[in-house]
């Protein structure tokens with residue numbers, strides 16, 4: 296039996312997790328549209344079913360246009376995966392600037408509002424859809440100096456739960472994934488200024504994971520795949536910890 300390909304939009308497509316999520320979706324035969332401020336990292340990822348667009352997801356009008364164009368071309372959007380994000384270098388609160396706070400809240404939270412607002416009207420018409428947001432285990436298992444990042448990830452999880460109850464009557468499922476420390480270029484950006492990044496990865500991050508290794512982007516891609524799939528058709532408003540036990 297052949298199933299119709301799903302249309303999946305991924306933000307943060309050029310990032311470590313975004314790329315792995317898209318590769319997994321393509322492997323499953325789906326149509327994938329990847330959005331990122333920089334698609335340079337995707338230059339060697341070519342596929343007939345993949346389209347990558349360079350866009351700042353904070354530009355609401357541009358995002359609305361892109362979602363409309365996707366629906367004009369494919370007729371629907373089955374899944375939205377929010378895998379974009381920025382890190383915060385560990386910093387005592389007295390030294391965190393308002394600009395830094397605002398930027399973290401804009402990229403890690405406001406972007407979720409923008410993409411959800413853009414996709415929900417189409418999903419409501421379909422009476423079906425799945426939205427998955429990559430937050431962070433730090434929202435519930437914090438580390439010192441990451442207060443703004445942690446707040447943004449807590450907001451991402453709360454926003455997800457709020458949408459899940461609002462959109463359940465429309466058969467739109469909304470879920471969060473909390474990754475533990477993951478092996479992408481972002482991880483080093485959490486190190487305090489001047490700290491040895493490689494040493495911090497080992498001494499702080501790997502050490503903090505009970506299962507003894509960093510999360511791989513493919514671990515996240517597998518969890519996303521489940522939440523997008525019909526196997527998860529009764530799963531909404533939940534947070535899946537893909538963290539090697541870091542949250543315990």
Ligand SMILES: NC(=O)c1ccc[n+]([C@@H]2O[C@H](COP(=O)([O-])OP(=O)(O)OC[C@H]3O[C@@H](n4cnc5c(N)ncnc54)[C@H](O)[C@@H]3O)[C@@H](O)[C@H]2O)c1
Nearest residue numbers: 307309310311312331332351352379380431476477479481
């Ligand atoms: N790496 C980790 O240790 C870790 C742990 C827990 C949670 N997370 C979260 O997982 C998600 C994916 O992170 P990653 O590790 O793949 O990081 P990454 O830095 O490799 O990827 C993030 C991507 O988001 C893109 N992006 C940032 N701002 C954007 C914007 N305004 N518009 C469009 N694209 C934008 C970046 O260009 C980048 O390609 C993020 O939300 C991150 O906070 C990461």
